[in-house]
Amino acid sequence: MDKEIWDTTVSKVSRHVEQEVRLKGWLYNKRSSGKILFLILRDGTGIIQCVASKAVLGDELFARMDGLNQESSLIIQGHVRKDDRAPGGYEVQVTSCEIVAEALPEYPITLKEHGPDFLLDHRHLWIRTPTQRSILAIRSEVMRACRDYLDSQGFLEVSAPILTPSACEGTSTLFETPYFGEKAYLSQSGQLYNEAAIMALGKVYCFGPAFRAEKSKTRRHLTEFWMVEPEAAFMTFEELLVLEENLITYIIDRVLDKRSEELKTVGRDPSDLEGIAPPFPRMTYSQAVELLKKENVEIEWGDDFGAPHETMLASLHRKPLFVTHYPAKAKAFYMEPDPERPETVLAADLLAPEGYGEIIGGSQRISDYALLKQRIEEHRLPVDEYNWYLDLRKYGAVPHSGFGLGIERMVAWICHLDHLREAVPFPRTITRLRP
RNA sequence: UCCUCGAUAGCUCAAUGGCAGAGCAUCCGGCUGUUAACCGGAGGGUUGCAGGUUCGAGUCCUGCUCGAGGAGCCA
Numbered sequence: 001m002d003k004e005i006w007d008t009t010v011s012k013v014s015r016h017v018e019q020e021v022r023l024k025g026w027l028y029n030k031r032s033s034g035k036i037l038f039l040i041l042r043d044g045t046g047i048i049q050c051v052a053s054k055a056v057l058g059d060e061l062f063a064r065m066d067g068l069n070q071e072s073s074l075i076i077q078g079h080v081r082k083d084d085r086a087p088g089g090y091e092v093q094v095t096s097c098e099i100v101a102e103a104l105p106e107y108p109i110t111l112k113e114h115g116p117d118f119l120l121d122h123r124h125l126w127i128r129t130p131t132q133r134s135i136l137a138i139r140s141e142v143m144r145a146c147r148d149y150l151d152s153q154g155f156l157e158v159s160a161p162i163l164t165p166s167a168c169e170g171t172s173t174l175f176e177t178p179y180f181g182e183k184a185y186l187s188q189s190g191q192l193y194n195e196a197a198i199m200a201l202g203k204v205y206c207f208g209p210a211f212r213a214e215k216s217k218t219r220r221h222l223t224e225f226w227m228v229e230p231e232a233a234f235m236t237f238e239e240l241l242v243l244e245e246n247l248i249t250y251i252i253d254r255v256l257d258k259r260s261e262e263l264k265t266v267g268r269d270p271s272d273l274e275g276i277a278p279p280f281p282r283m284t285y286s287q288a289v290e291l292l293k294k295e296n297v298e299i300e301w302g303d304d305f306g307a308p309h310e311t312m313l314a315s316l317h318r319k320p321l322f323v324t325h326y327p328a329k330a331k332a333f334y335m336e337p338d339p340e341r342p343e344t345v346l347a348a349d350l351l352a353p354e355g356y357g358e359i360i361g362g363s364q365r366i367s368d369y370a371l372l373k374q375r376i377e378e379h380r381l382p383v384d385e386y387n388w389y390l391d392l393r394k395y396g397a398v399p400h401s402g403f404g405l406g407i408e409r410m411v412a413w414i415c416h417l418d419h420l421r422e423a424v425p426f427p428r429t430i431t432r433l434r435p
Numbered sequence: 436u437c438c439u440c441g442a443u444a445g446c447u448c449a450a451u452g453g454c455a456g457a458g459c460a461u462c463c464g465g466c467u468g469u470u471a472a473c474c475g476g477a478g479g480g481u482u483g484c485a486g487g488u489u490c491g492a493g494u495c496c497u498g499c500u501c502g503a504g505g506a507g508c509c510a
Binding site: 055191335358404 | 436445446447458459460461462465466467468469470471472473501502503504505506507508509510
């Protein structure tokens with residue numbers, strides 16, 4: 001009787017020890033020894049060593065496999081064995097092999113080192129490597145965790161528009177695009193639309209790309225990045241911070257649970273992330289300034305923090321750090337003043353450890369019509385474009401809060417990346433629009 | 436926009452102002468347990484571009500282009 005053949009994936013191969021399996025994938029590397037051949041196959045779920053011998057396969061098929069180029073696509077059938085000599089502990093003794101498509105020689109991404117510019121020019125191929133695949137798998141897990149957690153807390157996902165009529169904030173540079181005779185801009189945030197949506201749905205979040213035309217040339221900036229932005233009616237500032245702590249903790253726990261293999265592949269020791277749990281340390285802006293002055297860092301009350309300030313403050317803790325109660329002048333127009341000290345606002349930035357900077361910016365929002373209108377005017381924003389936003393304060397205003405979590409910065413921190421551009425499949429920076 | 440650094444083989448990098456090199460990749464050959472396999476051989480160059488100094492420039496000088504990461508900026 002014929003043996004049963006299991007169609008499976010590399011990630012599930014350990015369930016099929018001493019069984020016959022069929023794997024579909026690409027040739028990642030190959031080591032040849034004349035009459036025995038080691039084929040390293042990757043299939044999107046992992047990589048595994050396949051052993052081909054001339055005695056089993058015959059001269060003709062063996063020679064064809066021996067001549068395969070890196071990245072050729074294959075369907076390999078074989079017998080799974082546990083073997084300590086194999087990387088990963090399991091290998092497949094090949095019984096037959098279908099060559100789906102032979103790759104051309106001189107695949108650009110070799111197993112040796114490459115420079116960042118070369119790799120980014122070949123990003124469409126670079127993502128096939130184990131490290132990049134793992135980062136993207138972790139990114140997917142982070143995004144799914146955001147949705148799962150917020151859904152479990154009763155939030156509804158609302159899609160905010162990408163094409164918007166004006167600069168929401170008025171301060172940062174936006175990408176402009178023609179729009180049937182007028183100008184439209186790519187969204188830098190869905191927050192204002194979220195504030196409308198919570199008055200209909202209570203608790204919402206939007207999840208999408210955000211765009212900034214700033215000429216930032218640092219490892220912490222992209223021109224196109226992804227944010228999840230929760231917003232909730234009746235949520236106070238204190239409740240906001242608790243939500244942020246819980247979301248971050250949930251994401252970390254999820255990645256530790258589901259993607260520990262990928263964490264190891266990207267070189268992050270999972271134990272670095274264990275113990276990230278509420279409560280997170282907190283510090284007011286004023287306390288932070290005092291602390292920086294004590295360390296002889298040049299800063300005056302009222303100045304916004306730069307990257308070195310953030311890095312120094314965040315390096316005091318293993319957990320992310322809340323910095324709260326910023327001066328109103330240094331922050332966005334819609335933030336609610338602190339009733340006890342109205343020159344400051346009920347805003348909090350969450351700074352990731354290890355120099356990854358601000359992963360969350362959030363605040364309670366102004367709910368008073370007159371004050372909000374005054375702030376819009378003070379910031380010299382076009383009031384007409386904000387009439388709909390002001391309407392929200394006319395018809396049943398409530399205290400409400402929200403925040404934005406930067407997905408790439410979160411992924412970069414979790415994966416211990418040295419640049420945000422590896423945290424997104426196809427990064428967009430000031431100097432890179434392709435591939 | 437500013438500061439700093441960089442550009443040499445497909446890739447990663449060497450080369451006191453004096454013959455343009457290595458490893459990997461590619462091609463050919465060898466090897467039955469390899470681990471970024473190894474061993475032998477071959478091909479592969481407008482040294483980013485344009486000028487200048489010099490007997491002689493990859494190397495020194497000037498300008499430009501492109502890139503890097505830091506500042507500024509940044510929900």
